[in-house]
Amino acid sequence: MDEPTLRVMSLHALAYCERLFYLEEVEELRVADERVFAGRTLHEQLAEEGELIELTLEDEQLGLRGRVDALRRRDGQLIPYEHKRGRCRDEGAAKAAWPSDRLQLGAYALLLERATGRPIPEGRVRYHKDNTLVRVPIDEALRAEVVAAVERARALSHATTRPPVTSDERRCGRCSLAPVCLPEETRKAADPDYAASRLFPADDERQTLHVLGHGTRIGREGERLKVTPLEGGATAHPIETVRAVVLHAYASVSAQALHLCADHGVAVHWFTGGGRYMGSFLADDLAVQRRIRQYEALRAPGFQLQLARRLVTARIEGQLRFLLRSSRGGEARPAGLESSLDGMRASLGAVSRADNPATLLGLEGQAAAAYFAGLPHVLSAEVDPALAPIGRSRRPPRDPFNAMLSFGYALLLREVVQAIRGVGLDAAFGFYHRPRSAAPPLALDLIELFRVPCVDMAVVAAVNRRQFDPVADFSRAGEQVWLSDTGRRKLIEVFERRLADTYKHPVLDYSLSYRRQIELEVRLLEKEWSGEPGLFARARIR
Numbered sequence: 001m002d003e004p005t006l007r008v009m010s011l012h013a014l015a016y017c018e019r020l021f022y023l024e025e026v027e028e029l030r031v032a033d034e035r036v037f038a039g040r041t042l043h044e045q046l047a048e049e050g051e052l053i054e055l056t057l058e059d060e061q062l063g064l065r066g067r068v069d070a071l072r073r074r075d076g077q078l079i080p081y082e083h084k085r086g087r088c089r090d091e092g093a094a095k096a097a098w099p100s101d102r103l104q105l106g107a108y109a110l111l112l113e114r115a116t117g118r119p120i121p122e123g124r125v126r127y128h129k130d131n132t133l134v135r136v137p138i139d140e141a142l143r144a145e146v147v148a149a150v151e152r153a154r155a156l157s158h159a160t161t162r163p164p165v166t167s168d169e170r171r172c173g174r175c176s177l178a179p180v181c182l183p184e185e186t187r188k189a190a191d192p193d194y195a196a197s198r199l200f201p202a203d204d205e206r207q208t209l210h211v212l213g214h215g216t217r218i219g220r221e222g223e224r225l226k227v228t229p230l231e232g233g234a235t236a237h238p239i240e241t242v243r244a245v246v247l248h249a250y251a252s253v254s255a256q257a258l259h260l261c262a263d264h265g266v267a268v269h270w271f272t273g274g275g276r277y278m279g280s281f282l283a284d285d286l287a288v289q290r291r292i293r294q295y296e297a298l299r300a301p302g303f304q305l306q307l308a309r310r311l312v313t314a315r316i317e318g319q320l321r322f323l324l325r326s327s328r329g330g331e332a333r334p335a336g337l338e339s340s341l342d343g344m345r346a347s348l349g350a351v352s353r354a355d356n357p358a359t360l361l362g363l364e365g366q367a368a369a370a371y372f373a374g375l376p377h378v379l380s381a382e383v384d385p386a387l388a389p390i391g392r393s394r395r396p397p398r399d400p401f402n403a404m405l406s407f408g409y410a411l412l413l414r415e416v417v418q419a420i421r422g423v424g425l426d427a428a429f430g431f432y433h434r435p436r437s438a439a440p441p442l443a444l445d446l447i448e449l450f451r452v453p454c455v456d457m458a459v460v461a462a463v464n465r466r467q468f469d470p471v472a473d474f475s476r477a478g479e480q481v482w483l484s485d486t487g488r489r490k491l492i493e494v495f496e497r498r499l500a501d502t503y504k505h506p507v508l509d510y511s512l513s514y515r516r517q518i519e520l521e522v523r524l525l526e527k528e529w530s531g532e533p534g535l536f537a538r539a540r541i542r
């Protein structure tokens, strides 16, 4: 089978960092950040000024294709030019090109030689920030470097494992893929004393568009989503400000709007009228290598159990810490709460000895029963008794508190599914929950880390603030209790606010929103089977 030619730009990435090459060219991960956009703008400006003669070249024998920024004739010789926004490499008195720029220029020179049949003795790089022109001789050493780079790139293209992170930390600070590569977290996992920096935004500023009205129409108006409720009063949302659309009612989405969402990686999610998460639409990211790694790793029962133990430990510790911190104060704890805490401590102590998933499930169940028995004690004395929970009832919820938890967990499940798919893992292939319910097992696994901080704590705080009305915010059918329309709106607001709250990771020692924390845990989980383990499920509430 013929191999496709490599982009010359990919050799530039290869010379910068082999992992960057792998992420961009093999896994096809690209994050267009400010520097990339700045680079495009530079090229557009040059084109406008007429300085640029772009020339596209491809050669199967060399295995390369690419577009030279400019080609000029000097003293009868053809000279390829590259334009770079940054500064040149300062070597004292001498000004030099960066190794990745040299390699890129060498590759263009070889392509030109094969296309024209004429030798190319020199290339030039213009660094615009310091307005310096650097001449690069196209000698035998550089030719050999280009050939070796193509061979190395080919070898990497056939691998399913990612190359290690670069040893030059400074490169990561300038790398557009740092938010998905997480090099600092890899260094921290290898060395607990390493002080990791956060190389990605602390929050995602885009909004989640919740649509609650029956009959609402969602259409496309240029690059915006137009939301038209049945009663009128349309609103328009620029697509770059939207991270997800969540439909809670019978709303219609036009094909054009779906197309726009797919183009911009915006997920569309559906809920039933009863508040159950049904499924999602998200343009496919094939993520072949990521899924192969996931399947291979999670087929090993011992590995699954090891991850599951960590997950259950984190879950029970989270529940325990929440009850403890909510009952801190001068007064003695009620006997009922003490007995809940004792029950949870006993389950927690046995988790590390669990040698099969069934035992683990049993311990988790016992701890959950103790936790929910203790939960009413963290509600303020002023809360209407009608809003206090009576144990945990799921399908259906039998009291208002459980109705809020169930809907909150459904909202959280959606968020977790979106994070898993965004990272490129298969939500259907987990390590703890079995594939027997409608929800994807890996999402059910990961949601365990966030039930307490993202839903339980937020619901308890909202109830203690008396944000919910036990009559107007709920509807009842026999023994079943559901959130009313106003109740759902309130809970969505409580949940979205909570996701935007900032949290300081106790091991990584940097702050980020809970929304980003969910994505971070998915990426840390992936590192568990990518040769960079140790940080998954280490976060705890304080």
Ligand code: SF4
Binding pocket: 016, 017, 018, 019, 020, 021, 023, 164, 165, 166, 171, 172, 173, 175, 176, 177, 178, 181, 182, 183
């Ligand atoms: S963040 Fe660092 S290690 Fe990761 S791809 Fe970029 S340069 Fe390489």
